[in-house]
Amino acid sequence: MTVRATLLTLGLAFNVAALAQHAGGGALPMEPANTDVSDLAALQRGAKYFVNYCFGCHSAQYVRYNRLGADLGLTDAQLVENIMFTGERPFDMMTNAMTDEDAAAWFGIAPPDLSLIARSRGTDYLYNFLRGFYQDDTALSGANNLWLENTAMPHVLWELQGVRRAVFVDRDVDGVVVPTFEHFEPVIPGTLSEAEYDGFVRDIVTFLDYIGEPMQLERRALGVRVIGFLLVFLLIAYMLKREIWKDVD
Numbered sequence: 001m002t003v004r005a006t007l008l009t010l011g012l013a014f015n016v017a018a019l020a021q022h023a024g025g026g027a028l029p030m031e032p033a034n035t036d037v038s039d040l041a042a043l044q045r046g047a048k049y050f051v052n053y054c055f056g057c058h059s060a061q062y063v064r065y066n067r068l069g070a071d072l073g074l075t076d077a078q079l080v081e082n083i084m085f086t087g088e089r090p091f092d093m094m095t096n097a098m099t100d101e102d103a104a105a106w107f108g109i110a111p112p113d114l115s116l117i118a119r120s121r122g123t124d125y126l127y128n129f130l131r132g133f134y135q136d137d138t139a140l141s142g143a144n145n146l147w148l149e150n151t152a153m154p155h156v157l158w159e160l161q162g163v164r165r166a167v168f169v170d171r172d173v174d175g176v177v178v179p180t181f182e183h184f185e186p187v188i189p190g191t192l193s194e195a196e197y198d199g200f201v202r203d204i205v206t207f208l209d210y211i212g213e214p215m216q217l218e219r220r221a222l223g224v225r226v227i228g229f230l231l232v233f234l235l236i237a238y239m240l241k242r243e244i245w246k247d248v249d
């Protein structure tokens with residue numbers, strides 16, 4: 001491809017992205033997920049919620065159960081009781097039984113593997129996506145999502161969050177009238193309060209963040225140690241330099 005063609009393609013891609021933003025009614029404010037992967041209790045809860053609410057459709061095929069147990073501080077007994085329900089072995093990967101063909105037949109699209117989703121989408125997106133479902137009777141599953149329009153994913157957490165209606169108002173964006181999200185209205189209350197639901201979702205996102213890079217805690221700890229070593233070494237090198245040069249200066 002020539003440089004000109006590449007530039008043109010890039011320009012087009014930017015335009016399309018800008019249009020997509022417009023179609024969504026401009027940038028919706030995304031709330032920060034504020035997850036903390038070093039929070040072991042949140043990780044343990046997140047793992048449990050994940051297998052109970054997500055694993056039926058989504059796999060996490062790069063995650064091995066026993067690695068999970070070790071990282072999350074779970075004994076084998078706790079692992080079997082809370083995470084492994086269908087007779088898997090500890091060294092198995094977290095694959096699920098749903099075939100892509102079945103999934104495509106049921107949902108029109110296979111639910112993606114979630115091992116790396118936090119890395120491809122970012123934790124803020126996941127946090128907002130899981131809080132962005134609303135009632136839509138025209139959708140096959142009865143639900144739509146603010147962040148993934150016409151998503152094939154049903155609102156699997158509706159009993160916890162409750163059912164909500166989204167209110168859109170028409171806004172003029174550069175001469176084009178675009179329906180813009182304004183607020184949610186409760187239809188059926190959920191079993192959790194809004195703050196509790198946010199916490200629930202945050203735990204799942206924390207878990208997804210962790211499985212996206214199980215090494216990240218070790219990596220950070222190692223980074224701190226390496227910087228510490230370099231600082232100490234800098235001091236030693238500086239003292240050595242002064243010692244060696246003191247007669248010359």
Ligand code: HEC
Pocket residue numbers: 050053054055056057058107109110111112117121126129130148150151152153154156157204
């Ligand atoms: C009943 C099946 C089902 C369950 C249960 C389910 N999902 Fe999904 N999920 C889907 C399908 C189908 C898609 C593909 C949606 C699409 O692309 O429109 C999807 C897509 C996603 C995506 C990708 C969104 C994107 O931007 O592409 C994420 C993230 C996700 N699901 C997270 C979860 C989490 C977390 C849970 C557990 C709380 C969960 N899902 C439970 C069916 C399910």
